[in-house]
Amino acid sequence: MKRTVYLTPMPVRIWHWLNAFGIVTLIVTALQIRFPDYVNIFGTYKAAIRLHNTAGVVVSISYALWLVYYLFVAGTLVKLYVPTADDLKHGLFRQAFYYFFTYFRGRPNPHHGTPDNKFNPLQKTAYLMIMIVLLPLVIVSGFLLMYVAPLREMILFIGGIKTLVSAHFLIACCFCAFLFVHIYLATLGHTPFAHFKPMWNGWEEVEEEEKPVAEPLSTRVPNPSRSEATCMTHAAGDS
Numbered sequence: 001m002k003r004t005v006y007l008t009p010m011p012v013r014i015w016h017w018l019n020a021f022g023i024v025t026l027i028v029t030a031l032q033i034r035f036p037d038y039v040n041i042f043g044t045y046k047a048a049i050r051l052h053n054t055a056g057v058v059v060s061i062s063y064a065l066w067l068v069y070y071l072f073v074a075g076t077l078v079k080l081y082v083p084t085a086d087d088l089k090h091g092l093f094r095q096a097f098y099y100f101f102t103y104f105r106g107r108p109n110p111h112h113g114t115p116d117n118k119f120n121p122l123q124k125t126a127y128l129m130i131m132i133v134l135l136p137l138v139i140v141s142g143f144l145l146m147y148v149a150p151l152r153e154m155i156l157f158i159g160g161i162k163t164l165v166s167a168h169f170l171i172a173c174c175f176c177a178f179l180f181v182h183i184y185l186a187t188l189g190h191t192p193f194a195h196f197k198p199m200w201n202g203w204e205e206v207e208e209e210e211k212p213v214a215e216p217l218s219t220r221v222p223n224p225s226r227s228e229a230t231c232m233t234h235a236a237g238d239s
């Protein structure tokens with residue numbers, strides 16, 4: 001049976017595509033800034049720097065909005081993004097084993113996304129690192145590089161301009177690596193676009209296994225942990 005689940009609210013979708021567009025612009029402009037003798041996409045070196053700085057500001061503002069939304073509006077940052085002890089002990093391995101092995105044998109994904117538990121343990125860990133460690137670091141290091149003269153003292157305090165440039169570059173490399181893996185893993189739903197749809201219209205179609213024996217209605221015990229308000233689902237085709 002197929003059901004659709006409302007997984008991704010609109011503010012998160014707007015943030016995600018703005019952020020993705022900004023990060024891709026940052027990577028492409030960075031190529032010209034880092035290798036000006038080999039890459040010339042934006043005409044002049046100055047134009048590449050101006051676009052890079054603008055994209056950096058857009059990514060920073062959209063990051064701040066993401067943080068405010070998850071912390072204060074939805075209040076689900078910890079619940080959705082922080083792996084549990086069980087995720088770290090068993091979930092990471094289970095999910096990696098699926099991606100590297102059982103996926104290719106046609107077995108089902110061990111994780112089924114719900115609004116209260118959207119991400120599998122690997123996603124939680126990767127997204128937490130990216131959103132809480134790497135994105136803030138790349139934003140702060142980029143900000144320091146934008147204002148080298150006025151922020152000179154601070155730059156010297158953290159080891160000088162060379163250390164700062166190297167750190168900014170290394171974090172950017174992590175983003176490139178993340179992007180490839182992120183996009184590849186996003187295509188491993190039950191169809192190649194299954195995970196892209198909720199990032200576009202909010203709803204994900206999930207396949208549910210039929211229960212072998214139907215429980216009589218009178219013996220069914222309501223499950224208090226499953227709230228109708230937060231878990232908006234409806235059978236595919238109902239809408």
Ligand code: HEM
Pocket residue numbers: 008012016019020021023024118123127130131135179182183185186195196199
């Ligand atoms: C062109 C580039 C990108 C594409 C095509 C893409 C695609 C997707 C898709 C399909 C999803 C939903 C499925 C899933 O959770 O795996 C997703 C979620 C997510 N992506 Fe991306 N992504 C891109 C760039 C990025 C970048 C640059 C970042 C971070 C710097 C990022 C961070 C995230 C996060 C945190 C989520 C979970 C959002 C939430 O529901 O709270 N993505 N992405």
